[in-house]
Amino acid sequence: MDLRPDTQTDAQLIELAQSRSPDATEAFEKLYRRHRDWVVRAARRLTPDDQAALDAAHDAFLGLMRRLSVPPPLKLRSRLTTYLYPAVRHAAARAAKKRTLPRDLPVAGPSADHEPAASGSLRAALDRLPPAQREVLVLHTVEGLTLEEVALAMQTPVGTAKSRLHKALQRLRADESLRELFEP
Amino acid sequence: MNRLCALIALSVLGAMLCGLVLGPKQSALVQDEARFGWVDIHLDAGAGTELGAWQIELVDATGRSTIVGIEGGEHPAFAEPPHYDPRAMADSDRVVLAAFSTADVLPTGRTRVARIHVRTTGKADWKLTLIAAADAAGTPIEPETKLEEGSAP
Amino acid sequence: MHDHDDSQSEPAVPAKLADALRQISRQPIDTRELDTRVLACADRLGSPSSFPIRLSMGRLVGLGGALAAGLALAMVFWPQLSQPRSASLAQSSIANDFDRDGRVTVLDAYLVARGVRDGTVDPAWDADASGTVNLSDADAIAQLAVLLEPADSAPTSERLDSAGAG
Known part of the structure; x- marks a missing residue:
């Protein structure tokens, strides 16, 4: 079996990972390495600290692994991230419940010292957004999901995702401190 | 001829029933919601x-x-x-x-x-x-x- | 309730905003430990009975401890399984079946725990071979009682009847 890197689609790797062949492990590892950072970032936005994010990411990947290890075979109909994201959300919700977190979790993770000043305003503005709007905005803008994929990942209608993105942008646009980010 | 029609009708009905039974499972397979x-x-x-x-x-x-x-x-x-x-x-x-x-x-x-x-x-x-x-x-x-x-x- | 609005067009995200969002969202997190935890389970996919273990940080440590305890238990109990029993144990046909009900259950552990509490212990209850009978022995027996058998072996009830049998 050819397992050269970056030559196989997620769907092919999923199929291989379910094959119970010696290549299954390697296929899963490729999937993991391909999507790890995305999942960790997504988890970090939904959890209060890095450790909780790693735990949520861990749960998401083990959920996938378990899903791949039991019938019926998983057929990938969309990007794998849209499959992983609900698992991350569940895991993050569990973590939030355990740690009795505030309802609105910070979206952008820890701040970095080298960030430009505008980033602080943006971070604060993001935190003020309703979580669902923030999620759509980040998944679409930062993670590069189409609105259809965002809708799938968040298990909502596409129109809802679109509406949430629209409202999120409206709110940010109304923030004077973010004016420069909306200039052409 | 009537028998043939009845047979076809029954087949269609059977296929629809199979669809009803199997359909939700298939979509559950795709959704796989945990x-x-x-x-x-x-x-x-x-x-x-x-x-x-x-x-x-x-x-x-x-x-x-x-x-x-x-x-x-x-x-x-x-x-x-x-x-x-x-x-x-x-x-x-x-x-x-x-x-x-x-x-x-x-x-x-x-x-x-x-x-x-x-x-x-x-x-x-x-x-x-x-x-x-x-x-x-x-x-x-x-x-x-x-x-x-x-x-x- | 979802706020549907299928009719509107896809809103365009200004490029500067998108850049700024990407910048603040891409804080690196050290994933080396995650790699270890996830990939440690990945080889199970290649086996016929593959079930990934859910390993949180605490569980990773716990599982390591449990494995070590399992090994220790195996070492402790193996002589009892394979060799003639002590006089005390000979009263039962099953090792660690201290209440002689024909199986090893939490009741055996409870017998030991109550004996420790009341100061009425039997030297034969030193399940972990530490030289003393204490609550660790009760815990060891309780842990033995909850061990799952391999999927293709006997059901729990039968396994409990024969657990520790020589």
Whole structure:
């Protein structure tokens, strides 16, 4: 079996990972390495600290692994991230419940010292957004999901995702401190 | 000719029925939505009997569940998570739990002795079996067992 | 309730905003430990009975401890399984079946625990071969009682009847 890197689609790797062949492990590892950072970032936005994010990411990947290890075979109909994201959300919700977190979790993770000043305003503005709007905005803008994929990942209608993105942008646009980010 | 028409009609009807039966499964396969929830294990030793030790087996007969966490019970004597095989987190639609307490105050009557957090893809069919239980003096008893399922919002 | 609005067109995200969002969202997190935890389970996919273990940080430590305890238990109990029993154990046909009900359950552990509490212990209850009988022995027996058998072996009830049988 050819397992050269970056030559196989997620769907092919999923199929291989379910094959119970010696290549299954390697296929899963490729999937993991391909999507790890995305999942960790997504988890970090939904959890209060890095450790909780790693735990949520861990749960998401083990959920996938378990899903791949039991019938019926998983057929990938969309990007794998849209499959992983609900698992991350569940895991993050569990973590939030355990740690009795505030309802609105910070979206952008820890701040970095080298960030430009505008980033602080943006971070604060993001935190003020309703979580669902923030999620759509980040998944679409930062993670590069189409609105259809965002809708799938968040298990909502596409129109809802679109509406949430629209409202999120409206709110940010109304923030004077973010004016420069909306200039052409 | 009439027979042929009837045969065709029956075939179409059969195909539609098959579609009704198989359709939801297929879409479930694609969606594969997992739910998180919990199973509470309650034991009732009776009003005047203190529960000192218990051991149960919990199995999801459908095999669709994954055990993702195990918590202790509501009474301080059984507040710590019970003993379980760590492999239950792997082959995890099944677990054997056991706990004992030598505390001065033990629960009487109905008490939740453990909460099992689970991830299920579909409708689980939990079977709870009492393996052993004892009162405060170590005398074997047969408390009533009860399962209560809950799901995360 | 979802706020549907299928009719509107896809809103355009200004490039500067998108850049700024990407910048604040891409804080690196050290994933080396995650790699270890996830990939440690990945080889199960290649086996016929593959079930990944859910390993949180605490559980990773716990599982390591449990494995070590399992090994220790195996070492402790193996002589009892394979060799003639002590006089005390000979009263039962099953090792660690201290209450002689024909199986090893939490009741055996409870017997030991109550004995420790009341100061009435039997030297034969030293299940972990530490030289003393204490609550660790009770815990060891309780842990033995909850061990799952391999999927293709006997049901729990039968296994408990024969657990520790020589």
